[in-house]
Amino acid sequence: xxxxxxxxxxxxxxxGSLREACRRVGVDAELSDDPARVAAATHVILPGVGAAAQAxxxxxxxxxxxxxxxxxxxxxxxxxxxxxxxxxxxxxxxxGLGLLRGRVRRLPAAPxxxxxxxxxxxxxxxxxxxLRGIGRDDWFYFxxxxxxxxGETTLAAAxxxxxxxxxxxxxxxxxxxxxxxxxxxxxxxxxxxxxxx
Amino acid sequence: xxxxxxxxxxxxxxxAVVKGVRFRxxxxxxxxxxxxxxxxxxxxxxxVFYDITASPERRRVGxxxxxxxxxxxxxxxCVAGGIxxxxxxxxxxxxxxDKVSINSPALARPALVDELAARFGSQCVVVGIDVDAQxxxxxxxxxxxxxxxxxxxxxxxxxxxxxxxxVDARGAGEIVLNAIRNDGVRSGYAHMLLDAxxxxxxxxxxxxxxxxxxxxxxEVFERCGVDAALAASVFHAGEIRIGDLKxxxxxxxxxxxx
Numbered sequence: 045x046x047x048x049x050x051x052x053x054x055x056x057x058x059x060g061s062l063r064e065a066c067r068r069v070g071v072d073a074e075l076s077d078d079p080a081r082v083a084a085a086t087h088v089i090l091p092g093v094g095a096a097a098q099a100x101x102x103x104x105x106x107x108x109x110x111x112x113x114x115x116x117x118x119x120x121x122x123x124x125x126x127x128x129x130x131x132x133x134x135x136x137x138x139x140g141l142g143l144l145r146g147r148v149r150r151l152p153a154a155p156x157x158x159x160x161x162x163x164x165x166x167x168x169x170x171x172x173x174x175l176r177g178i179g180r181d182d183w184f185y186f187x188x189x190x191x192x193x194x195g196e197t198t199l200a201a202a203x204x205x206x207x208x209x210x211x212x213x214x215x216x217x218x219x220x221x222x223x224x225x226x227x228x229x230x231x232x233x234x235x236x237x238x239x240x241x
Numbered sequence: 242x243x244x245x246x247x248x249x250x251x252x253x254x255x256x257a258v259v260k261g262v263r264f265r266x267x268x269x270x271x272x273x274x275x276x277x278x279x280x281x282x283x284x285x286x287x288x289v290f291y292d293i294t295a296s297p298e299r300r301r302v303g304x305x306x307x308x309x310x311x312x313x314x315x316x317x318x319c320v321a322g323g324i325x326x327x328x329x330x331x332x333x334x335x336x337x338x339d340k341v342s343i344n345s346p347a348l349a350r351p352a353l354v355d356e357l358a359a360r361f362g363s364q365c366v367v368v369g370i371d372v373d374a375q376x377x378x379x380x381x382x383x384x385x386x387x388x389x390x391x392x393x394x395x396x397x398x399x400x401x402x403x404x405x406x407x408v409d410a411r412g413a414g415e416i417v418l419n420a421i422r423n424d425g426v427r428s429g430y431a432h433m434l435l436d437a438x439x440x441x442x443x444x445x446x447x448x449x450x451x452x453x454x455x456x457x458x459x460e461v462f463e464r465c466g467v468d469a470a471l472a473a474s475v476f477h478a479g480e481i482r483i484g485d486l487k488x489x490x491x492x493x494x495x496x497x498x499x
Binding site for chain 2: 060061064065068094095098154155156157158159161162163164185188189203204223225227228231232
């Protein structure tokens, strides 16, 4: 089946970079906030720039929260988009989509806050297709102040003071706390892997 | 482990990259897209585009060039200059910038920092701070406003460290400290200023102004605990290649993204 990718564009900014990044790996992604379009896509990316409470509100007012919960095709939450996959975020004390078990909290013990810059991953599972060809020597660009703790869904952790979940997966639901669209070659690799799911 | 970042700063005027000494005497050094592409390929961790014509002349940052840069780059970039409101920032971020940097408009109206942080998140909000300090001025540093145009530059009346703590409390996500006296002079970063700011905040701190040799980068990372070092002329002139600089820093034991 050919890829019909969609980037959920609900009231934030900076979808252009993500769309360009998809184009660089040969995927022409549609930008949409229409739940019906989300349901029809083969691969859905949930980006997020901003604060969790406003982002959830933007999803709810467009009924996108329901569309995302009902999705059975590969979903990738990026940065704040990954945080929204969880049950709750301490940023604005807001309920998330609940697709992943756990809570997002302010990065504990961070020597600098927010966590901003290039960091490496510590893979926690072997051979997940989302991390194919990605190892400890690959660098990814992070910009965030909140994160989920490591758990059973963690494919790779990163550390900034304390370790946190950097790449997660449970069934068709995936998340990356970094920005693949800003992570040069390593980011292209992750997007390529996602679209191959 | 988080890598220390190297950030070429491209001063943009009418779509061209320019560089002056101590903010004066600007001359064209290259095309925006061409330089952006070159720096990304060379291993730059991030780029800052400072629209030097936007801020003093009260003109909004045009977003067409920001869109072109966003299409070219797969590393993060920040746009500075001319951002005075949430609407200004929204235009630049929607065009593909990852962060906006504000300086004089924040001095004129500090609540702008709160508004941007509430709307876009602290991670999008960089506050640039210009200081014109003598080495023996210790403890009495004042923030300079409107330094983009020397004839309009003025003492903001604000104490440097008090301003750093204030923008931190208001929700800034990063501070770029630019030592005007060191800018373009290439005699090294302003260690004393950076040490003082480092002690005043846990925010990511970017050193700006004074880089002239690879040793200056090594020194500022080792001595001042800065998270990133920004430079312009040494990179634009090709005197220091980012790749070479990273190999030098790595050999010195500083964590960088190869």
